[in-house]
Amino acid sequence: MTKSADQEHPSPSSSLPAYVFEGPAQIAIQTRTDDQPRYVDTRLPVWTWYDGGVALKIDWVSLDLTPELNEIAKGFMAYALEKYAPQTAFMFVRSLVYLSNTALARYFPWDSKNLLTELSGFKKSRQHLIGFRRFYRWAVDRGIKGFDSNIYLKIKNVKSDRVDPYARIFLSQSSLELDEEIRLLKRIGRELSSDSWEEVQFNIVLHLAFELAPRSIQFHSLDIADFEFIESTDHEKYYTLWLPMAKKVSQRRPERRPRKITTRLGEKISRHVAEIQRRFGSDCEPVSSAADRAPADALVPMIQGLLLINSLGSAMAPLAISPMMTAYGEVGLFWAFAVINLAMVGFFLWRRGKRPAPEHPAPFAPTATFSPTGAELRVTEDLMHAAQEHPTLEAMDSTPGQPAVRADAQ
Incomplete structure (x- = not known):
């Protein structure tokens, strides 16, 4: 008899068999962004999930627990990944890693005396104690053999060691030495060639981390639309970055707060955005998030098209690649990829010639988006002429032969 990771059972009994993890092959996790994997493969020896572009993992081979305890830990982690946020689940991983370094990892079931003795080590870290509890x-709760409710009540009453409330302040624990800060500022301030845009991007990330110190999930969630600048009448530019709130990133439209950045960093970001849009197009964005900004009438056809392309590729790829691998061996796989990529490049070039980009009513240059205030300050004579040549919405909606009625008419 075996038990799954999410089944509830009555109080434990000595006649119960050893626990065997029989959870699902893939576990749905709570991700805060749409471009990260939503499932964890439990068939692998290393479970990996992501949060803010950072890989979080647990290696069951190196955990060095007894076989039965290892199975129980797998069931608990499957439950934690489904129920809790990715970082909270990783807190339980750290607790299991600490457990593997204690004497409790060498035998199971545990006797109450040795278990309560080992708890003195868990008390030193609040996270380890909470995770083990x-x-x-x-x-x-699942009635697994070797776990007793009376011992749990004793574990519940154990309190972690008191921590000075000021000990958790980051600046009081670690800081840069003067020579380290000088080297960092020199690296941030050095000039880079615009051709090496990847190095420029890394330099921008380093500069941004030095000025605002955002979390990794905030870095991962930044978009071109979050950067804006305003040019005043005396040609002074003011740069702002709308930083998403780390604890609200999982929302459809997470709340953002404006953070002022220096002119030097703002100019770096502005040039980098222009270079990226020049290379990849002014409306470039990941395919995974392309449907987020699609109009309502185009959303369903777009998703249908993406699913159709994915289905065709899954069905046709084995049929196309197998003959080449039969004829040329392992090298045939790479030749097949080369032919497919060349065909895609040729199709894109042909499509670009057949469907050129539409002309804009006024001169256009790829720049970051502006706020309403910035747009008002940037109105030029060309835009005024373009507005006069194109009818307004009120004029288009008015009845022929009758003047358009403005909403602010008295």
């Missing part, structure tokens, strides 16, 4: 509570 939640792990034990999960096992008790």
